Amino acid sequence: MSNHTDQLRSGRTSLLIAIRAGVTFIVLCGLLYPLLCTGLAGLLMPNQAGGSLLKNGNGDVVGSELIGQKFTDPAYFHGRVSSIGYKADASGSNNYAPSNPDLLARTRASIDEWKQNNPEVPIEQLPIALISNSGSGLDPHITPESAYVQVPRISSLTNLTEEQLHSLVKAHTEDRDLGLFGEPRVNVLKLNMALQEMISRS
Structure with missing residues (x-):
């Protein structure tokens, strides 16, 4: 017991x-x-803890520098394709093979849209980054080349010269982290905010 x-x-x-x-x-x-x-x-x-939020001249939040946005106005720089529509609550992308019919259809649609909006630029100069999805679908950056190739279109729709726009892209090109990691890149939202200011002053 x-x-x-x-x-x-x-x-x-x-x-x-x-x-x-x-x-x-x-x-x-x-x-x-x-x-x-x-x-x-x-x-x-x-x-960073607050979300790396960006504000316009009026103090209104226009987005985060960490999350890409879809820009449709042809007078502004466009970012990468996002198969999730840049929805931050659904990070990721479809792991399609290069032969996938949906991927091929989306890529052809992106190329057709590029041709329509950028008749001055030969299709051979279209960077693959502008018609391909990033791994997260939220990439806020594009390569400098992807920005420069959009300059003729933007110049034709604004009062800005190509030289002004090239200087703007160069000023907003971020170098490799610590000079070693990653690739040079341009934050599309920051670039478009600066572009908007330049347009308003012209």
Whole structure:
């Protein structure tokens, strides 16, 4: 009888230890640690912690520098194709093979749209990045070449010269991280915000 009682007590003790340990780790790892990380991020990197939001001259938020947007106005620079419509809650893309009929149809449609909007630029000069989806579908950047090739169209629709637009793209070209990682790139939203200011001043 006493042996059975000892086993019950031992079982209760083990259960209480497990419960206390579980509650402790829930509080530490599920509450205190995230709050600490969030607090440090807000203190050390307030812009990034707040979503890297960009505001126009009126102080209105126009987007995040981390998430691409779809620009349809031909007078502005266009970003990469996004099969998810740049919806941040659905990051990813269809893992289509090059022979997939849906991918081929979408690519042909992108090429046709390019030809229609950019008659001055030979199709051979169309960068593959402008008609291909990024891995996340949210890429806010394009290559400098993808920006330069759009200059003739934008110049013809605005009062800006191609030289002005080339200088604008060059000024907004970001170098490789630490000079080593990644490729030179241009943030499309930042570029279009600067373009809008330039148009308003012209």
